[in-house]
Ligand SMILES: Nc1ncnc2c1ncn2[C@@H]1O[C@H](COP(=O)(O)OP(=O)(O)OP(=O)(O)O)[C@@H](O)[C@H]1O
């Protein structure tokens with residue numbers, strides 16, 4: 045009458061069972077092509093399946109099959125079309141046996157099967173949520189499980205925002221991909237889902253009379269049929285809602301459906317919460333790792349690390365980045381306090397332990413600088429900072445510290461202090477020397493004048509000679525002090541250091557004696573420097589004499605020159621160095637070497653380790669002053685017992701070197717009758733100059749300063765043949781005076797006279 049496309053039949057039926065139905069269908073040509081599916085609660089499937097196949101049945105779906113399994117079987121059977129799976133052979137001998145078994149066990153099986161299926165689904169679900177740590181994947185699994193457990197056609201889960209006010213994500217099962225795409229979170233307000241979330245109360249609607257907008261948003265036009273909504277919540281927090289639609293095979297969801305799904309949803313919420321916690325802690329662990337990476341990088345870049353001392357056990361823990369600060373690999377890091385302390389310079393150890401003791405006793409944070417001992421025997425400065433960490437009971441438990449490589453900074457700081465100290469001493473010494481110089485000029489000058497006046501046989505002569513000798517010694521000292529204070533009169537020209545060394549060699553050989561070998565290594569093509577050749581001779585001389593004194597038993601003394609470039613990196617480790625081209629002069633000896641305390645005071649005036657009368661301690665001070673005055677640098681490298689090298693760097697001059705022909709003193713007797721204006725602020729020097737000149741026949745007009753000089757010049761007019769003037773004077777200076785005077789008399793002869 046109306047031929048079906050597919051027949052789904054139970055096996056166990058009164059009067060005519062499934063097999064009989066199929067057999068009879070096959071007898072009717074009209075019906076024989078219609079595919080048949082058995083839908084049965086039979087559990088001994090294998091025999092049943094074999095039998096069914098004999099009868100040409102498409103498939104067997106076990107009751108209560110999941111919606112998916114039923115729909116899949118239907119789809120397959122329809123796709124396959126009219127041809128039976130196999131040619132029907134109804135005379136199967138097993139049929140009767142199966143029927144017999146089936147008929148006896150069917151009542152029990154029918155009852156249990158549904159429960160068993162549900163149980164299986166719940167167990168499977170429980171396993172799934174335990175294994176699933178991705179919160180979103182977990183919610184998708186919950187959808188599928190809830191559908192299976194309750195026999196619903198569709199399941200949707202809505203995930204709430206943190207305020208539990210709006211649905212922010214949906215998960216579903218049983219909806220085709222198109223429907224999933226059009227899923228829109230329903231407005232909670234006014235929908236039963238709001239009650240579900242707010243009051244944690246489930247609801248069941250058997251047949252919604254009108255299609256409610258919220259349900260339509262979810263299911264579109266099929267939003268009819270039964271609905272069940274349950275909260276997805278733990279005891280403390282609601283995460284969302286679970287909605288099931290359309291109970292298959294019944295008009296609505298039963299109370300037991302509701303109970304099971306509610307329990308499942310609660311279980312799911314706990315699973316979801318756990319998954320989120322796990323995800324959170326994973327994220328935190330990753331963030332922690334990132335932070336550790338960053339800290340490690342920062343500490344390594346800053347050459348610092350962290351240490352920890354357990355105050356109970358004295359066990360020491362170092363961060364990986366601390367080891368390089370002590371020249372070690374992380375594997376070599378100390379593990380006990382004793383081995384840690386062995387890495388601290390013995391001189392610094394007492395202070396280190398005392399600081400530790402105080403930190404624990406007085407709960408003070410401390411800062412300390414100490415020398416770390418490197419495996420190669422060198423020491424490197426480490427800056428440390430530490431504080432006590434307490435246990436839960438507030439007792440000191442650990443000492444936490446950071447260590448930082450401050451070697452470079454420390455050296456620069458030292459150099460800086462040294463330079464500052466030298467500057468201050470230089471100012472002082474220079475100032476004193478300047479005054480002394482003036483006085484000594486007067487003493488020497490007047491003594492010499494007296495000597496000139498004395499009879500050759502005068503008994504006063506020996507005493508005067510002594511005065512002159514002592515004054516000359518004092519003047520020599522004063523000159524050295526002036527040099528150190530950079531107040532020596534300097535006549536810099538472009539010179540070739542090689543030429544100076546060459547000219548000095550013979551004299552140096554005599555000075556150092558037979559027991560010391562002298563070697564000089566002159567760099568070819570050495571650049572010229574701008575310096576006062578006499579001063580440079582002084583430098584070489586002082587360095588060589590020091591080298592000699594350091595080698596009482598003989599040795600090797602070498603003088604070396606070279607063109608060098610001091611680059612940025614050199615400038616970085618040597619305070620106040622300007623990068624550029626320099627000429628280096630190195631004086632090395634194989635003598636005693638210089639210890640650390642001596643090294644620190646080396647250039648100080650009057651610092652000497654030599655016995656009284658042997659050294660004045662002005663040698664290196666003079667060298668220092670001259671080098672500085674010439675715009676250069678001096679550094680010392682020394683190893684105890686191995687010798688010392690002093691390196692002097694002078695900036696390269698961009699002029700050709702001048703020859704060093706000495707200026708011969710004039711042999712002509714100095715006599716004259718011209719008029720000379722003498723400008724000098726120091727009365728003793730002015731007076732001496734006046735007497736000297738007048739004795740030589742000159743007429744002298746004295747002036748105490750530039751102001752007076754201008755007055756005298758105006759009054760004496762054209763009589764003045766020469767002006768002798770001091771350079772540095774209170775009021776206008778010598779050069780300023782020169783400018784004024786030569787504007788009035790362009791061809792005026794002027795001589796500068798200066799102690800600087
Ligand atoms: N090449 C060197 N080797 C070892 N020690 C040195 C060397 N050069 C200098 N010193 C030390 O530095 C100190 C100061 O040297 P400096 O030249 O300033 O004075 P001095 O040599 O003692 O006396 P002066 O040079 O005035 O006669 C010396 O006493 C010595 O201890």
Ligand SMILES: [Mg+2]
Nearest residue numbers: 586590663664
């Ligand atoms: Mg000396």
